[in-house]
Amino acid sequence: MTRFQDHDIVELRHGDSLIRVAPQFGGRLLSWDIGAEPVIYWPDQADWSQLARVRGGNPLLFPFLGRHRVDGRLGEWRDSADVVRPMPMHGFARDLPFAATVDADGRSIRMTLTDTEETRQAYPFAFRFEACYRLIDSQTLEVSLTTANTGTQPLPSYPGHHFYFALPHKMRPHTTLELPATDRRHQLEDGAITAPVPGEPRYTLDEARIHDRFHCLRAIPSAPISIVCPPLRKRIEIDLDRPGSVPWYAVTTWTEKDTSDFYCVEPWLGLPDAIHNGFGLRWIARGESHTAILRISVSNIG
Template identity: 50%
Template sequence: MTQATTERFQGQHLVRIGEGDSYLLLAPEHGGRLVRWVHRGEDILYWPDDADWARVAKVRGGNPLLFPFIGRHFVDGAPGKWRDPAGAVHELGQHGFARDLPFTVSAFSDVAVCMTLASSAATREGYPYDFAFSVRYQLLADGLEVALQTRNTGDRPLPYYAGHHFYFALPHLQRAASELSMPAAERVRQSPDGGLTKPEAGDGEYRLNDGRLQDTFHVLRAPGPVSLALPGRSIRLALDDADGEDLHGARWHAVTTWTERDDSDFYCVEPWLGLPNAIHHGQGLRWLAAGQEESAVCRLLLAGDVIRNS
């Protein structure tokens, strides 16, 4: 394999793919994090100038990878725990451990990179399964394709539900001028005990200052793209192909919307394979047989000058 190209950024040596003013910067040693996605000179994702590289898992920015489970899990009302089918209780932090652990670069080219996290003593303590979890980023002429692949390398069924945490760059004062378009979906949130709220019918369009979007899971009930119309550009998340079939393997179960504060200059739109606590309630829980693998693919397609003044 050709050695990956690196670039120094914020005191770190990051992997770079792409050319000129369209490229990616990635941090395999820090959870396989996509740190920057620059398209024609513009940052598509948010990354703070004062990022704490000693605690990258806590940095708000880029695209953290969520595996093996997404969100918060509860056992008898206690967070950070989950119960396996045999009744054993394990400790596992919010969004799992992938964003905390080093990945290895398993493939590399001028326009694509694949990074892999394999099971180890560090993962088996809270998740006693054998696996290989990979992410593949490929630059497109008009965007980015991302594939999450999970392979069961053990000898028993493996439960999982992975996802993304895209921090899209958006000045907070522009939220009211930004739109989110959704296919048919139901809005659900997580209750304090780890359960799910009663589903509500979702809307086809939202302004990003709509409080109903905060910390909300949009459970997909029909195929179709999720689109962000921001001042100066649009971002179309293609979660299925034109025929309404998933691009390859696992279907996306939900899209989560979230931001941290009223003055945060980012907005998160996150494709997820399941809902938090799915290991207990089953919504989006996936099982891989021994030796089986599957992928979940999304394409982020870009266009400019799409927002109308209103």
């Protein structure tokens, strides 16, 4: 453990690559730097008393992601027994402490969250949720999310990531997002998901039409999702086609405001309100587990 912003965290290094993780604060990846260059953004002045509101790092979204509604009421979901239960936006995992183990080589961390009496009020299931970060080399970070059903009944789940990639806001018009075949959708104010619109292979990050949008993958992508910023001579690739991984459902694009020096590209296993609308909803059988794996690689371009 080391001290960072007056809190105990874990640092992992490989060559010039450094990641900071706070297991007791929702298993949150705080930042990733390669040398002096940030890849994952974290603010200099973060309010650790309200980390769910801090814009930065990678909050873990579990057991469900996005917003849920019952009869128009935000923050609720209805289970199969017709019981209405609370569910905060993006789930509860990002607000809870994880148990953590750092590998002997100092390049990976495995963090685990299990059910408690408190979690069963919102999510009446026995589970083990595990997030693993591993520096493959000085330019590549592998991340896996594993959801295991430790109970006796089928377990509904659709977790995801919320990566805040560091990007000066003035660079958005010059930065492109390259995608495989997708259909673009979004969530309406009443919670409904719009009909799909054929996506395009390339956007610039200043385009309003991709703000808070779900790029639903038509198939397992054979090519990575890419963020390309020629002024910074940087290319970031997100490889979602990893051996042993369940299929990812969508990649969501979002940022907070025009002056935010980050842009979020978020691989998700489902869409908001999937427990009601079925978009990406997964049921994990008793004794089984699902693992979703991705790799993020950073390279320089001419």
